[in-house]
Amino acid sequence: MNSINEINSYFEEDISFEEFQEDLRTKRAVERNIEIIGEAMNRILKKKETIEISQAWQIVDVRNRIIHGYDSVSDNIIWTIIVQYLPILHKEVSTLIDEY
Template identity: 70%
Template sequence: MDDSIKTWLYDILSSINEIESYFVETPKMFEIYQNDLRTKRAIERNIEIIGEAMNRILKENSTIEISNSRKIVDVRNRIIHGYDSVSDDVIWGIVVKNLPILRNEVEILLNS
């Protein structure tokens, strides 16, 4: 695997880890997330980083095995360009449903 792709995969993993770190001392509950503007913005920023890293990976190797890779980039674009229409529900769904899957896939790629 290309060193650039590995770097971007590590960036994705680092952002996922950072998002998870926000819930070490705080319960992982939607209501808490929704009422904490700093955490919301920090998570959105990390999802932007994940989306940008994924965009770079896809430009380098469009056949990489990551579920919903195009949707990840689309979410990044939505946060950046449609910031006023970002839904807390959608972001929270990504945090609880999609990031664990993405973490697993990235770890598999990095260990292969």
């Protein structure tokens, strides 16, 4: 949850996709946090493959692509993760935390 919150903190002020593309520090920080999220998800899935997180294996796949092949992860993919998938992941993780 910390990495999700950290990524969200970079976008407290609305920034455009173009501003994101030009901000190398923020891009690398977001990528690093996605790596952390992906590694955590990988470890969780090794213990419980049926965890109720949509896109769980895709999260691990993105982590692997970032770590092993930077040229294959475009700014568009990272931006889509931030805008479209991170809010869903945040909600699902919050729900799981509340259940335990």
